[in-house]
Structures are given as C-alpha cells and as structure tokens.
Amino acid sequence: MLTTLAIANYRSLREFIAPLGRLNIVTGPNGSGKSNVYRALRLLAVTARGGVIPSLAREGGLPSTLWAGPERFSRAMLAGVVPVQGTRRDEPVSLRLGFAGDDFGYAIDLGLPLLNKNTQFSLDPVIKRECIWNGPLLRPSALLVDRQGASIRTRDDQGDWQTIAQPVASFDSMMTEFSDPRTAPEMIAVRETIRSWRFYDHFRTDSESPVRLPQIGTHTPVLSDDGADLAAALQTIREIGDPSALDAAIDDAFPGSRIDITNLDGRFEVMMHQHGLLRPLKGAELSDGTLRYLLLVAALLTPRPPALLVLNEPETSLHPDLLPALARLIARASGHSQVLVVSHAARLIAALEREGDSQSIVLEKELGATRIVDADALDLPAWKWPSR
Template sequence: MSIEQLQIRGFRSVRDLTLPLQQLNVVSGPNGCGKSNLYKAVRLLHEAACGQLALALAEEGGIQKAMWAGGLRQGDRRHDAKRLSLAVQMDDMDYQLEVGFPEPLATSLFNLDPLVKEEHLWMSGHQRRPSACIMQRKNQTAFLHNIDGERIAYPAVLHPEESLFGQLGEPHRYPELSQLRERLRQWRFYHEFAVWPGSPIRAPQIGVRAPVLAHDGSNLAAAWATIVERGHHELLFEVVGEAFPDSEFHVDVQNGRFQMLMSRKGILRPLESAEFSDGTLRFLCLVVALLSPRPPQFMALNEPENSLHEDLLPALARLIAEASQFSQLWITSHSPKLATLIRQHTALNHIELEQIEGETRVVGEAWV
C-alpha cells in the first residue's frame, strides 16, 4: 500500500511534476528551489482526508496564493491554468483531487476558500479506465460504488470547499473510499518541533501512553516512556548514546506529570528539558518519531537536520534507514551529507530539485 507515484500540478512553484517514489525518498536542492512546496503539496492530501483542506490552504494565504503563478508553457491546457491538481498512485488505488478558484459571490465573505472541482478514485490505479472508477465527483455532485458494487449518486449535497473524504457519512457503505481515507489520515508529518522557550515540550506534562509522537513533539516525554515500557528501547538507547556519548536521558514523573531529564558527565544534577538546547530536543523528537511503536505507512520529515550539529548526522541517518523498514519515508533535506550517510545503511531514491524561471524541476529532466 505504499505510494508508487505522486503528481502535482499548479501548486506554488510546481507547474507539473510527476515523481516515482520508493520506500525511502530524499528530496534535496538549494534554498528556494521548491522542496518545501512539494512537502506541503503532499500534506494537502492528508489534510483533505481529515476535512481540513480549506484551513490548510488558508495557511498558504488562500487558494489564490497557493496556485501556480507562472504563465502557460508549451503543452499546457488553459483548463489547467486555474486548477491545482494532486494525485497519488498506490499499488491498489489511484486518487486525484482538483481544486480551483471560487466563484466571486457578492453575498459571501469567504472568497479565499478553495472550490473542489473534481475528485476521482480508481481501483488498480495503473490505468484510469471508466470501468475502474469507483468515485467520481464534479463540483457538488458525486457518484460512488457502494458495498454491493452499485454505482449510486451520493445522497447529500457536498460542501464545495472540502474533499468528499471530509464529508463521508456512513463509511461502511463505501468500503474502498473509507479505506483510502483512513490510509491518508494516518500519514504523519513532522515539520517544526516546539522547542522555543516556554513551549509545552520544555515543561512537565500530564502523561498518557503515546505510541505516536505529536506533530509538534509536545508529548515527547510520554512517547519516550511508551517506547521504553513496550520493550523497544534497545535501539533508542543505542542511538542516543551514539549521539550524546557523555549523557543519559530518562523520564521523571511527579504527580502524573512527565518530564525529560538529562544526566551528563561532569554535571552534578540532572538537567530538565527547559535547559536542553534546541538541537538536543529536536534530535530526541526525531528519535522518538522514527522509532514509533506504531509506525505509519507513510511519514514525511521536513529538513530534519535543522539545528543539529553535523556530528549527529550519522545517528540520524541510521535512524532513518531503520525506520524505512517499517514506513515509507519522504525526507526533505538541505544536507548532501545526510543522503550520503543514509546510503551507507540502505538504498534510497534521491530526488534533486532546481528552479528554472520560477518553476520547480527535477535535475536532469527535459525542460520546455
């Protein structure tokens, strides 16, 4: 059920890119080439499945700011110039979402909301034949195949600003659609950990078992303790010991509140998480995210090497290689060294990007 291919059209600096993916994918390139735009485009598929498409695009400044701003190029259709298209092909399903500008309405204040133009879901996604299409949406009307294999009209008017995934009622009646929705919802994305002074990660937090690290790392102590309690701590301690050879980390619990502590050679008292460096906290978050007792099918890390000293990169590379045995990984990175270190442990798909006349391209691809 891994992703075999991604297609992104009309999103920010991405005019039209088709990317074959493997189990471990590293996306690199200079500043401003569009690495983060690819990461955000993939995350939009996740947000659409969670019913948060409009909110995610609002964070980009609204649909108008998220759209490709360049002109038409050779081979472009005018139909595509005003649409953002995201497609994901897996071994068993092929999904495509097309979003456009809303109709200007004098009575509405929400003119930055997106307008979902089309959605399609095909089975056995290598060929988009009409007979393989089990969901077809155009504007606010959709036709789906139900549990009996019958093609029926969806019995509700859809909200124009959200994917059908975010509005699907009675999911048991549409098993394939429900299965894909849950698959997309379970993707994980780690972009920015909350390491600033006064953030939750630096203060004691009420602890509950946490097999999944929160997207901002706020439940770090509980997630660390969960790994240790479930008996998956050998590699955890080994990697952290390699990264910080003179230090030991553990979780302190006071009145049900969990906090990370660090004991360091030469220092007479344990250091609390509020005293950790940003890089130390970020590295601990990456360790816990990548060693999750409940690994996702797909995980994306955006520039994991940020704030890390280069001495920590070998341990990070080993972690990434280890995690790729259980999850398909998307790693956006500025560091050529990180990709080289990962290759010492496992094979990877290295996607190198450049920007030509404002357009994000894969290095070496033909350009017109």
C-alpha cells in the same frame, strides 16, 4: 506504499510528478521548491480531515498559491530567444493534488467558484473533482469513487454506478462527508491511510518551549506535532515499544549517555545522564540540538508507525556529527513506514544514501518552475489527471 506523487499548479510546482520509494530524500538548492513539495503533501493530508480549504486560506487563498507563470512555455521562451510572457489561457484555473500506489490512487482538483453576488465567500476555492481508483494509474475501468461538483457516485460489486442521494458542498471533501462502508469501502481505506500520515517540521526548542518543562504524562504512542509530550512519548517507547532501540539511539549519538523519565505527581520530565557528570540534566538544561535529537528519536521510534512519515529539514540545530546517527534512525524507521525527508544537509543526505534502499529526488528551477534534475533519465511513473 505510495509510488507516485503528482502536483499541478501549486506555487512553483507547475507539473510535478515524482516516483516514490520506501525511503525518499527530497533535496536541492535554496528556492528549488523543496518546501513546496512538503506543503503540498500536507495539503493532501488535510483533505482527509476536511481542512483543505481553510489550509489554502491560511496560505493566502487560491490566487496566492497558484502557479504564477504562464500556462505554457513556447520553444522560443525555453530557448531564451523571447522573454517569458503570458499566453492565451485554454485550460480552467486549477490546483491539483494526487498520489497513487499499487492498491489505490486519489486526486483532487480545486478551482475558482462561479460568480455569485449572494455570498461573501467568493474567494473560497471549490472542489471541482475528486476520484479514487484502483491501481497506480487512473483509467475509466479502474475508477471506484467519483465526485463531480456536488454529486458523488460509487461503483458497486457488479461494476455498475450508483449515485449518492446526499449532495456534498463545494467546500467539503467527499473524504469527510461520505463514509458508508457498504457502498464505498475503498474511500474509508484511503481516508484512514491518509489520516495516519505524520509530519514533523521545526520543533520549538527555545527557552520557553513546553518541551523543556514537566508535562502531565499519559500513554503517548504518537509524538504530537509540537513535541510538547516528549517525556511521555519516550516513556511509552520504554514500556510498550522498543526500549533497546531507544537506548541504542541515545548511545549512538551521545556515547555513554542514557535518558530517564521522572514522574512527580503525574508530571513527566526528561532527565539525561551524560558521561562525566555527577547528576543528570533536565530538559531545561539541554542544548537545542540535543533536545531536537530526542524529539526525532521519539518521532521515529513510535510504537504506532504511520503509513507515511514526512520530516522537513530534520537537521536543523543538529551538529553535523549527529547526522550519521540520525540517518541510521531514519533508515530504521523506513522498515516500518514509508519515509520522506526534505533536506539540504549534504552530510545527512550522503548518510541516508548509504543506508540501504533510499531514493534521492534532486530539485532545480527552470523558468521559475520546479523540476526533477535529470528527470528524462529517471523512470518517471505514468500519471493521468481526471478531467472536469
């Protein structure tokens, strides 16, 4: 389980360090930085798949994603005595992402490339430093794998450093370019953990959505990002997951209702039986909110729980009366996975806070920078970034 999330210089997250528990609720007013926390977590996730540089490019590149304010605020600026203005830069341009748990920690530092007239990729960010360490806090003695520039070194069983002969390109993460289980088993453990993370954000439920149409069905223990394989995912829960939990989740939200999955020549389709109707409704006939709730049921009752499950505004299109049932479903999922919910729905947040061991991270903006409300009163975890 992650105990710390750390982000520096990503959009409004100038220096953001947050404690994490089993069930986390990230909330705050519009523009407070909730979406930036979600997007930064997704960036962290794609490092294990070699996609961090293309992902930054799709966001407009490093110049568009970097913190746009001054490197530091003077006391006069914080007090409002003088306007916010640029100061002399002392630190290198840097976008940093990291996390830590009781077992391992990981951090990546991205910066600008050196000027090179022989390349057309001069705007691509480069990876300056990557580290994996043992325990919740980076210390020289806890460092296990260290990448500086093109060089990777690992610590052997005797605690001595070994340099990997094959250099790594500036745009490639060591997580994808080096995978020797003999010299760096910790890297494989961290990489596979990150690869198990799942993100669900704004399923399509419009009239043309593939979710509403019959789809070829195969065993689907993990719902896809777009939810197109909903029927197969629900049937997989029915056959190899927890069918009683599935039935209970449907009845909790829609009393007296149940779902079946039809199979016509290998194409699966959702059918929903509702109290008082003489025939079941097909996926194409369901309301946006009903269909979205079924998608969340499939994601949260997965027979293959991830290490981390992140939901971005799951309340979208749901009637407020469905939110307590959704909260119970999310709380159940947190028994098998660490869960992070980004939301501004007061009723969902209140319901989640009543569901056992949950932790609210309330965000606000101060001079354009995202901060945690009453951060001084919280037990914030210690964090140290690797230097260049």
